[in-house]
Amino acid sequence: MTPDPAPMLPHYSHRAPIALSVSAHNRIGGRRTDDAWMAETWKSARTRVLLVHQGQLVVSPDGTAPVWVSPAEAPRGQRVLLGEYGDEVRFAVLADDVPDGLDVAPLRAHVQTLDPEEAALVLQAVALAQWHRSHRHCPRCGGRLEIAQAGHVQVCTDCDVQQFPRTDPAVIMLVTDAEDRCLLGRQAEWAEGRFSTLAGFVEPGESLEQAVAREVEEEVGVVIEAVDYFGNQPWPFPASLMVGFFARAATTRIDVDGAEISAARWFTRQEMRTEAEAGTLVLPGGISISRSLVETWYGGPLPGAW
Numbered sequence: 001m002t003p004d005p006a007p008m009l010p011h012y013s014h015r016a017p018i019a020l021s022v023s024a025h026n027r028i029g030g031r032r033t034d035d036a037w038m039a040e041t042w043k044s045a046r047t048r049v050l051l052v053h054q055g056q057l058v059v060s061p062d063g064t065a066p067v068w069v070s071p072a073e074a075p076r077g078q079r080v081l082l083g084e085y086g087d088e089v090r091f092a093v094l095a096d097d098v099p100d101g102l103d104v105a106p107l108r109a110h111v112q113t114l115d116p117e118e119a120a121l122v123l124q125a126v127a128l129a130q131w132h133r134s135h136r137h138c139p140r141c142g143g144r145l146e147i148a149q150a151g152h153v154q155v156c157t158d159c160d161v162q163q164f165p166r167t168d169p170a171v172i173m174l175v176t177d178a179e180d181r182c183l184l185g186r187q188a189e190w191a192e193g194r195f196s197t198l199a200g201f202v203e204p205g206e207s208l209e210q211a212v213a214r215e216v217e218e219e220v221g222v223v224i225e226a227v228d229y230f231g232n233q234p235w236p237f238p239a240s241l242m243v244g245f246f247a248r249a250a251t252t253r254i255d256v257d258g259a260e261i262s263a264a265r266w267f268t269r270q271e272m273r274t275e276a277e278a279g280t281l282v283l284p285g286g287i288s289i290s291r292s293l294v295e296t297w298y299g300g301p302l303p304g305a306w
């Protein structure tokens, strides 16, 4: 069953912004096959290069990320054209070795502190680097893949099939009932008091609305009657696009699956505020779309985060 995609959900006047969902760069896809332009640009003083090694960010010894260098300073490795950023051109180099004096760290460790303007460049570079690392052979014939189009395509050397980087859609939803209470769940291994919105991957042949309804019913046994789009957030850990929704429940009885979700409950705004202030409820982190959903429903900022 597909819930009503044009629902009668409440209109929330406060809209919390979604981190990482705005890009300040132009991806200039048409230049990816322009080898002469790329060679010329690589010599230009207006070119900056992000260093990535084995799918991780290269960071300075004090741990601040990311490291941008000039082309002359860039180590050996696969070049990836990221795009134009203001009057600069940005590349990434998937470095064969980490330059002396530098270190590597997972993007996840730094995603909270990325410059919001540059975040999309960094997410793009790390997602492509992880794709290069995990896709070495053609899924059709097992042949060797060769990198093309400035790092954005791989081509099989045996059967010529092109491979493109994949992005896996996942739905994340804040469920409300007729009293506009909000449903949050927790996983058994999470620290005490930590609750979040429900989420799950979209299955083949499934619409986003169907995925919202299926995941909620599977995880907590609540039936969804209406779904309303909220916004989306790239989440390349390793390759997701989180698509956010508000969902209206037709039922309120909770029956957790005990596998993905170990507990779930309904919150009024007052309960959420009181428990978050007391620290007995720990809400999702500031840059997550989950936080944006919760604060949009709540009507403003809330204390505490993991």
Ligand SMILES: [Zn+2]
Binding pocket: 138, 139, 140, 141, 142, 143, 156, 157, 158, 159, 160, 161
């Ligand atoms: Zn092949």
